[in-house]
Amino acid sequence: MARAQLDKQPHEVAAMFDGVAERYDLTNDVLSLGQARLWRRAVREALDVRPGERVLDLAAGTGTSSEPLRAAGAFVVPTDFSLGMLRTGKRRQPHLPLVAGDALRLPFADGAFDAATISFGLRNVADVDAALRELLRVVRPGGRLVVCEFSHPTWAPFRTVYVEYLMRALPRVARAVSSEPDAYAYLAESIRAWPDQAGLARRLAAAGWGSVRWRDLTGGVVALHHGVRAG
Template sequence: MTRASLDKQPHEVASMFDDVAANYDLTNDVLSLGQARLWRKEVAKAVDARPAQKILDLAAGTATSSQPFARAGAYVVPCDFSIGMLQVGKKRHPWMPFTAGDATKLPFKDDTFDAVTISFGLRNVQDTDSALREMYRVTKPGGRVVICEFSQPTWTPFRTVYTEYLMRALPPVARAVSSNPDAYVYLAESIRSWPDQPALAARLQKAGWSNVAWRNLTGGVVALHRGTK
């Protein structure tokens, strides 16, 4: 079994997600105490997909995150660099146009999508700033980006409890429900090392996005960042 290191070599991260693909969605529901479904609903509201729009769902995995956009009538492209995730997703949703791709070198033309979104995947990309620029490149003028990512709880006592959960409680829970618990140790470490809300907003602005704002979910455990091209 594989776990990635925090320098986030692409082949390590892809291999790690290949290992956990089959049970990834179920494991996430358990480890997030059911909050993952709530977060997906908030992402769908923020993206606000409309019929005939083109939506790029990056780090889509098995395309669970893509389904609300498809139900809204949009044309959705689930994109991921874990072939294992894409294979599981294709079995579940054979009609969707799954695409293998690296967020830092997207296989799409400039100004293609009305919206680009990524949920819980940006922190696994080796070069965050390059990915934000690529997302900007493939978005149409006037289009939008929505990033849902783990962040920093805003209330200090809760932040302390949350950090303890990540590093102490999460690994044994992962051992009980995941085929690759070491992968979830990496995920916990990557959450702890990820920039807070203002720092990620600044990086979005540096990549060219305007009207950048964020909204905290679950007390800042997760943050929704948005921007416009």
């Protein structure tokens, strides 16, 4: 499998995720030191889903991120452009209505959802600003968005250690637990190149999202950005 590059050609990124699908959730748990489960819970709380609401879970992978939303009573639609991820998810969680879809051309009507979320996927989209506008399109007026993405640790000494872990330790750990460790070299590079919390907030606002705010998790390793579509 050829690893994806930071120009994020869609076919390369999709092929990369196809290749890691089988052990993706396990690898994430190991590499995050178990924090991934806490981050998923934080997304559910930030999105504040109510029973019966329609929720788009974009870049849902195998659907693991969708389960907390479903458990809260939402009708969640897990969507991803990696067919390998979707096949793995359908085998493990056949009750989920998994949908193949491109973040830049979502296969949903305007205002189809009460809320939307994307966890650790916006960073891998070829055109981030277009994806944010497309999410705005499919969420109804007054609907919410939560973006969960790797960010920049706020404490400088920890930030230095974290970057060292990303670029050196993460690919080595991935070799022990992942079926395609080269993919995690790309993921480490993409995390380091991603904008900081304020930078992403500006991009949400520029895409049309209102009431934009963020909250740091794990010292800023991850940030939750929240936005609302104006009425």
